[in-house]
Amino acid sequence: MCAMPEQEPGAAPRARPDASMSLLTTVMSNTLDEGYAQAAARRRESGRSELPRSTRAKLWLACGLVLTGVVVTLGAAQAREAAPTVAKEREELLERVDDGTERLDALQARVDDLRADVAARQRNALSDEDAERAELVALLAGASPARGPGVELVIDDARDVGDAASGGPRDDGFAQTGRVRDRDLQRVVNGLWQAGAEAVAVNDQRLTALSAIRAAGDAVLVDNRPLVPPYTLLALGDPETLLDDFDATLAGHYLVTLQDDYDIRVERSTRDELRLPAAPSLTTRSARPLPEPADPEETPDSEEPEEVTAP
Structure with missing residues (x-):
């Protein structure tokens, strides 16, 4: 029967943690070739x-x-x-x-x-x-133009945009996640409309049913006008209920997520009176002229007016 080899008394010598990395250890310790x-x-x-x-x-x-x-x-x-x-x-x-x-x-x-x-x-x-x-x-x-009570939302980029974490759902490879994107403003604006806002403006740009919020690189365009942060959103409505109704929408929860996960800065306040300018790019696309009646007793409704539509 074969006997087991006897071990020397005392603790066995511990192997170096980097024993399996001898080549890397040699390269790091001897940076200059021996030649x-x-x-x-x-x-x-x-x-x-x-x-x-x-x-x-x-x-x-x-x-x-x-x-x-x-x-x-x-x-x-x-x-x-x-x-x-x-x-x-x-x-x-x-x-x-x-x-x-x-x-x-x-x-x-x-x-x-x-x-x-x-x-x-x-x-x-x-x-x-x-x-x-x-x-x-x-x-x-x-x-x-419109004026009246309402709420003011100021949305700004994160303080240290360069160190923002990447790989999140908002990281598309073109900009840092700490920047406010065009789709962020779109969701917030739609949430304000859903909460009952009567009129909305972004950085003094009045929004209408034909307004578009797009992006060109990292720049945000509202009706093809470039805007720079911070983005100030003014919404006319009942100040006591507008913010609460906005917080209850998906856009309100989305804005909270931007604050918590991406350090987007948001300031909210109510105003007794806000002034919103008129939209600068509205054009009349169709009109119906009312012809003057030939007979004084004839009313304009007796004849169907002609509709004129702009191309």
């Missing part, structure tokens, strides 16, 4: 130096250093000469942007004045009942 160290040792023993000793080699080295210095000096000089040109072009572009913004503001003010003039002429041309109905239709359609 380089041996070559350096041989040069030291033979008294050889890495610097050139002959006059010709020294001249070549000096020429190389001079050429390098000339190239670096010329590059620095060109960069210095180009810097004022680039700064001047940047200033010119900024001036052009400022001029275009001023012209756009002036044109928008002109449009608002013309819209107010048209509304006043409509009120004068229509009867009191028709004028009230026209004002109500314009208010609901977003063609006229």
Whole structure:
């Protein structure tokens, strides 16, 4: 019968935790190949130096250093000469942007004045009942400014967007999850409508039934107008019930998820009076003119008016 081999008394030696990673351990501990160290040792023993000793080699080295210095000096000089040109072009572009913004503001003010003039002429041309109905239709359609009590939601990106976690359901590979997306604003706006909002605006852009919230890269567009965070949403309605009704919708739960999981910053408040501008891009697509009656006793309803539809 074979006997079991006897073990030496005492505790058995413990193996190194990285014993199975000997190759990686060697690479990490000896970063320089042994051949380089041996070559350096041989040069030291033979008294050889890495610097050139002959006059010709020294001249070549000096020429190389001079050429390098000339190239670096010329590059620095060109960069210095180009810097004022680039700064001047940047200033010119900024001036052009400022001029275009001023012209756009002036044109928008002109449009608002013309819209107010048209509304006043409509009120004068229509009867009191028709004028009230026209004002109500314009208010609901977003063609006229609106004011009244409501709520204000301010939605902003996370404080440290660059460190936002990736791989979540909102990470599509094009932007950080800590940024407010166009679909986030879409859900919040639809939730406000569902909660009973009478009028909604995002960063002073009035929303209508034809409004679109889209994205171009990381930028959010409302009716093709780029917006920058923070996004301020104004909604007219009963302040006491509008926020509670919004929280009960799926959009309200979605907004809470954005706060908890993605650190999206949200501020909510009620206002006694909010002012929402008119939608700037409304156009009349169809109209029915009322013909003047030839007979004083004839009413306009006796003849079917012709409908005109814009292309």
